[in-house]
Amino acid sequence: MIEIKDKRNCCGCTACSQVCPKRCISMQEDAEGFKYPKVDSDLCNNCGLCEKVCPYLNSYPIPAEKPASYACKTKDDSLRAKSSSGGLFTVLATRIIQDGGVVFGAKFDDGWNVVHGYAESVEGLSAFRGSKYVQSELGDSLNQVKEFLKDGRKVMFTGTPCQVAGLNHFLQKEYDGLVTVDFVCHCVPSPLVWKNYLEELRGDGIIKSVSFRDKSEGWAKFGLAVTGETAVLAKGNHHDNIYMKAFLSNLIVRPGCTNCPARFYKSGADITIADCWGFNEYHPELNDDKGMSLALLLSGKGAALYHEVESQMDSLQIPYIEVQEESNHNPIIRSPKFHRYRNHFFNEIIKGEKGTIELLEKYIKKGENRKKRVNSAKAVVRGLLGNKLIDKLRGR
Ligand SMILES: Cc1cc2nc3c(=O)[nH]c(=O)nc-3n(C[C@H](O)[C@H](O)[C@H](O)COP(=O)(O)OP(=O)(O)OC[C@H]3O[C@@H](n4cnc5c(N)ncnc54)[C@H](O)[C@@H]3O)c2cc1C
Ligand code: SF4
Ligand code: SF4
Ligand code: SF4
Structure with missing residues (x-):
């Protein structure tokens, strides 16, 4: 059974608690405000399922091929103004709703806490629009996704890479109707x-x-x-x-983010979205400082959905090197260190x-x-030793 000995080994994805057949794992808040699983060992039958679905114990491999990368922005300027970057989330999600599907995302509840929920209408998507820089409470979302999929509905699940990894492990099989969308994730605060x-x-x-x-x-x-x-x-x-x-x-970061299990596209997501910060450097003539999304297409399903909605956006395929070299996208490959x-x-x-x-x-x-x-101490040392000597000492 799952036991958290080191908080750097749990992102709070809830997969263990939602998969447990005995329902004997509860997510309990610690003094810093982050939730961790706690097992009622009297009820546990040692089936091992909770360990099987944990992203820290079962990492997906880094994809062999670099994803096709697009800079894009919706042609609807009012939608772009309300979105974090270029409005890609709403464009993708609207398509799923128009196909009779369900979209999961993070919204504010009545007390301004951030929680996951689902929408079945285009109007319902507005609550998910915009990044909330707080860890969202997943509640029973993973089980709800599974129920919709079993009923034959299309589902688009959006969340942090570790939430997507948790969902994919939890489901334990591929569903044709599921599309998962995560984002380049710096970390989540308390x-x-x-x-x-x-x-x-x-x-x-x-x-x-x-x-x-x-x-x-x-x-x-x-x-x-x-x-x-x-x-x-x-x-x-x-x-x-x-x-x-x-x-x-x-x-104010969650400890597990310093040891993220899902960086480098290890979430199993179909599409990763982000701010396309590098755009200004590579294509300054096209940047209007109103928001540009980055789409990284990680599966055939993700690519098919993106190309279905591409005509609703200004979209430009960019070489992966532009994503790689853009320092603001370091979170793709590197976990943050504690302040x-x-x-x-x-x-x-x-x-x-x-x-x-x-x-x-x-x-x-x-x-x-x-x-x-x-x-300033570094500047003094540089002044005393000279840049050339320092570079020599560093072997440059
Ligand atoms: C905690 C966090 C850290 C991020 N770190 C980076 C980063 O380092 N670099 C970068 O380029 N981009 C980062 N992003 C992504 C970026 O902020 C935009 O969300 C992304 O570019 C999509 O913008 P959009 O205009 O397409 O859609 P928007 O309308 O802004 O889409 C919002 C989407 O994000 C989801 N979402 C919002 N808040 C949360 C949350 N707390 N937990 C889970 N899902 C949430 C919604 O469900 C929806 O799917 C981060 C987002 C979050 C929430
Ligand atoms: S081992 Fe099985 S029963 Fe025990 S906590 Fe894990 S999932 Fe639940
Ligand atoms: S990372 Fe997810 S599955 Fe693993 S222990 Fe934490 S909540 Fe459970
Ligand atoms: S950095 Fe993001 S994806 Fe990684 S553990 Fe933290 S919240 Fe999850």
């Missing part, structure tokens, strides 16, 4: 930190809207915008909003003596100050 952050922002008021990908300063300078009933509670691009800084610098003060931050959160925003600011600043000190 739902507890997100909840605390919002509670402190809203005080006694209510939250009216949240966008993690506010494009008012442009796509490249995207940021978090939170509005209350009468005022804007937070607005700032990812370089100056404290929550976005904490996400991008790995201060130097990540554990200090969570220890203080657990103590509960200080507010979350105060602690985010404290540790982000501490990290930035340390970086400045290290950089």
